[in-house]
Amino acid sequence: MTSIISPTSKEKFALAAETAAVSRGYWTTVWTRLVRDPVSVGCAVVLLLMVLIAVFAPLLAPYDPSQGTMLKRLSPIGTEGHWLGTDELGRDMLSRLMHGGQMSLMMGLLPVFIAFAIGTSLGLIAGFFGGWINSLIMRTTDVFFAFPAVLLAIAISGALGAGFVNAIISLTLVFIPPIARVAESVTTSVRNLDFVEAARASGAGNFTIIRVHVLGNVLGPVFIYATSLVSVCMILAAGLSFLGLGVRPPTPEWGLMLNTLRQSIYIQPWISVLPGLMIFITSLCFNLLSDGLRSAMDIKR
Amino acid sequence: MSADKLIDVRNLNVTFKGEEGPVYAVSDVSFDLAAGETLALLGESGCGKSVTMKSLMRLHPAHKTRIEGQINIDGVDLLSMRPAALSAMRGKTVSMVFQEPMLAFDPVYTVGDQIIESVMRHEGFSRADARKRALEMLERVRIPSAAKRLDAYPHEMSGGMRQRAMIALALACKPKILLADEPTTALDATVQIQVLLLLKELQRELGMSMIFVTHDVGVAIEVADRTAVMYAGRIIEEGPVDDVLSNPWHPYTQGLLGATVHPGMDRKEALSAIPGSPPQLTRQITECAFAPRCSYRTDECLKPMPAAYQADSRAVRCIHALAEV
Known part of the structure; x- marks a missing residue:
């Protein structure tokens, strides 16, 4: 009888060979796959550079972003000393773009991050408990879906009044419902899987199951979704600033710069386009990185 | 009930509140399990084997399920347990091996x-x-x-x-009790026997009791001391595994054996299928649930079922078997 149970020498050999090939963690595998994708790596490098430049702008920028001379208004790109030209008040464009990254990146990331935390929790609770709790949470978030995102952001911002903090709050509110909805649908599908029942059968309570087993499986897909929202958020934030509902002048911010340079578009079209180009590159990179992350995490099980 | 019984189930009824009315998944099931004993729950898909097992740990969602009857596990009344005590018991006193690892x-x-x-x-x-x-x-x-x-x-x-x-x-x-829900069904035939023997050996070493759910007659013979055959949510025959499977009393058990390859069968004999299919459990069945498919059926069979007939540590729920023995 024992000969049947204990593996034969041939089996042992095969098993040992199998063992040697395994035992790389999930996240290690995801990381390896992500690093092998040139597009993702490229985007990550660009974004990292943007963040570093924005953070160290005070040290790197050649000029003060709010000091300008009327004599040098709207110098073209390539002017001596001002490689990216100057804006309508004669301020150095390069310095302003570098400093502007601080606000723009923050307004793109912060609302999504807060909404990720709140939306995931809401979706998790709604999806796990179901019933009237689900109806209460999900029908409330449904109200927000009645309005287009841009309109909602403008409406909330307008009601709260202009300013950086209010813009963050309004953008967060805009992103909670879609994140909650994704989290809820993933939770609902995870909740009915065998391993949740298996965890319950080995003595795990509701809290442990939500915290360990449901969250562990929901976080990945929701995180991917959230990264794809960063670009939308940046564009919305730029839109708010463009309308004067976000950051106030003279603070440098890409959306606001786009607005103030709008009148100069016939005089120096290329300079007017620069802040838009920055927004475009950043949001494109976030989108491509999010795509890369999704395919890296999609490991066949 | 006697104290040496680790599991004692009396008149268990499990009803699911479905969207199209109730589903009577398990009706009037009674069985017990002594320390160190192995019971095989035998039956085809959808006959309530797994539902019975999950009831022993109260794993069914509470708001969609009604459990009635008596379940005593290690002397404790399971159905009156508080959630905290319940999760302390799960995995400690009673543990479960699932079908799909x-x-x-x-x-x-x-x-x-x-x-x-x-x-x-x-x-x-x-x-x-x-x-x-x-x-x-x-x-x-x-x-x-x-x-x-x-x-x-x-x-x-x-x-x-x-x-x-x-x-x-x-x-x-x-754990004192291991519930194994078709643990070998998803495995290759060669791996199956290894896992079965491993389970048996560990059971002996740890002195556990085991309930083994299977639809495979061969597996039941291999692992179990006693077997309970289930059909349409009820136990129709129960007894020592060798007795029940070498001399089945219930027409369904006979049909089940006739439809499976098993040791001691005549090689020339063709396998026979049981005609028809199991009844829908959306109706509360009081008569013999197997009657529509049974070749011994008489008008008596369509009247409400009497209690199980017991003899020689065996039990059977069939009025004809009762007359025969």
Whole structure:
């Protein structure tokens, strides 16, 4: 009888060979796959550079972003000393773009991050408990879906009044419902899987199951979704600033710069386009990185 | 009920509140299990085997299920237990091995982590001690290079190895009762027998009782002391496994054996199928549920069923068997 149970020498050999090939963690595998994708790596490098430049702008920028001379208004790109030209008040464009990254990146990331935390929790609770709790949470978030995102952001911002903090709050509110909805649908599908029942059968309570087993499986897909929202958020934030509902002048911010340079578009079209180009590159990179992350995490099980 | 019974189930009824009315999944099921004993719940798909098993741990969602009757586990009334006591009992007194080892492990954590979680929960061990116990268990279920496997993810293991790991998880807290829900069904035939023998051996070593759900007559003969044959949510025949399967009393058990390859059968004999299909359980069936498919059927069969007929530590629910014996 024992000969049947204990593996034969041939089996042992095969098993040992199998063992040697395994035992790389999930996240290690995801990381390896992500690093092998040139597009993702490229985007990550660009974004990292943007963040570093924005953070160290005070040290790197050649000029003060709010000091300008009327004599040098709207110098073209390539002017001596001002490689990216100057804006309508004669301020150095390069310095302003570098400093502007601080606000723009923050307004793109912060609302999504807060909404990720709140939306995931809401979706998790709604999806796990179901019933009237689900109806209460999900029908409330449904109200927000009645309005287009841009309109909602403008409406909330307008009601709260202009300013950086209010813009963050309004953008967060805009992103909670879609994140909650994704989290809820993933939770609902995870909740009915065998391993949740298996965890319950080995003595795990509701809290442990939500915290360990449901969250562990929901976080990945929701995180991917959230990264794809960063670009939308940046564009919305730029839109708010463009309308004067976000950051106030003279603070440098890409959306606001786009607005103030709008009148100069016939005089120096290329300079007017620069802040838009920055927004475009950043949001494109976030989108491509999010795509890369999704395919890296999609490991066949 | 006698104190030496680890499990004592009396008149268990499980009803699911479906969207199109109730489903009477388990009706009037009674059985018991002594310490160290193995009971095989035998029956085809959808006959209520797994539902009965899950009721023993109260795993059915409470708001969609009605459980009636009496379930005593290790002297405690299961149906009146509070949630906290219930989760302290699950995995400690009673443990379960699932049918699909791939689905029963959480894909985002290592196998070791999942065993450690359970050991820390029930034994109050530190993480390091729990890890030692997990390693010991993986060695005990004969997973090669267990130390490495502890940090492996479920998808990195083969089916047979995953099921061994599942058994290690179920036995990590030394339960008194192991519920095995078709643990070998999803495995290759060659791996099946290894896992079966492993389970039997561990049962002897740990002195556990075991309930083994299967639709495979051969598996039941291999592992069980006693067997209970289920049909349409009720136990129709029960007794020592050798007696029941060598001399079945109930027409359904006879039909089941006629439809399976089993030791001692005549090689020239063709396998026979039971005509028809099991009844829908959306109606409360009071008569013999097998009557529509039964070749011995008389008008008597359509009247409400009498209680099970008991003789020689066997029980059967069929009025004809009762007349015959």
